[in-house]
Amino acid sequence: MSLMSQKLQAVHTSIQAAAAAVSRGPDSVALLAVSKTFGADMVLEAIAAGQRAFGENYLQEAIAKMAAVDLALQAAHASTVADILLEWHFIGPIQSNKTRPIAEHFAWVHTVEREKIAQRLSEQRPLQMPPLNICLQVNISGEASKSGMAPADVLDAARAIIELPRLRLRGLMAIPEPTQDQQKQHAAFHQTRELLLQLQAALPAHAAQLDTLSMGMSADMTVAIEEGATIVRVGSAIFGQRERIIGS
Incomplete structure (x- = not known):
């Protein structure tokens, strides 16, 4: 078993234990590998170990990485659509x-904090793609x-955004x-x-x-799961400590 497989297995074990502690099913929490x-090489290692969902913060880096991953998978004769659904x-x-x-380029966006951003995402989502999942x-x-909207503003924003045609809140x-x-x-x-x-x-x-409740990271995912998280965003426990990059 590769080191990446061991790390992913350890995270999944922790997720399952936290879920079981509050009588939740083992599949009730999805792992988003941040x-x-x-680099693309690390993502490919995680893919080889079975991980399929990846989180990115920096747009230019992410798009270049997606292209590199696709090329590598195509070179390995694996279709990202039919064989490996990322x-x-x-x-x-x-x-x-x-x-x-x-x-x-994305299937999900977790960081919508203004109606204007949601409107633009809806208008610019290609028609041939499924609706963009957003939080x-x-x-x-x-x-x-x-970043983020105040809790008191969430309901009004949700009422407006949930009607946008190319998004799925x-x-x-x-x-x-x-x-x-x-x-x-x-x-x-709990408040979330x-x-x-x-x-x-x-x-x-x-x-x-x-x-969907996207909450909890490497340091606090156990508590987040106990409070109902359905997606945990884990980076360092899978890929190791990172150095912050400049730009996006």
């Missing part, structure tokens, strides 16, 4: 001038330096204020889950599609 700043998630800040390539990013801890994404205090971790993740339940109640015609 591959930002790591799912790319954009999880970084979104500037208006970058919405078109995001709409054209509204919530600044659940109210940090001045952190799936739920919420949150990055709570970092803390080692598990009580505070639980409180922030309650917010999603409020959306489901307020938008009953769309409640079934509002099924």
Whole structure:
């Protein structure tokens, strides 16, 4: 077993244990491997080990990486459509001038924090592609330096965005204020889950599609899962420590 396989297996074991502790099924939590700043070679190692969903923050890096991965898979005679179904998630800040390539290249966007961005993504999503899955990013801890809409603004934004034709609003994404205090971790993740339940109640015609809580990373994913996370975004536990890159 490769080192990458061992790391992925260890993360899956942790996910399953956290889910089981609160009587959730082992498949109720999806693992998003955060591959930002790591090269196509590392992504290919993860693909070989069975991982299919990858999260990227930096647009230019991500598009180049996607192309390199596709070329490598084609060279190995593996069709990314028929044989290996990869799912790319954009999880970084979104500037208006970058919405078109995001709409054209990704299956998911976790970081929608303004209606204007959602409108642009909807308008620019190619017709031949399925609707773009999106999450509204919530600044659940109210940090001045952190992206995301205020919890009080989520319902109004959701009412508008859920009607956009080329998008599929799936739920919420949150990055709570970092803390080692598990009580505070639980409180922030619980608040996010309650917010999603409020959306489901307020938008009953769309409640079934509002099924996603993207929350929890390498350091706090156990608590996030205990509070209802359906996607955990894990990078360092899979790929190792990263060096921040400049630009996007």
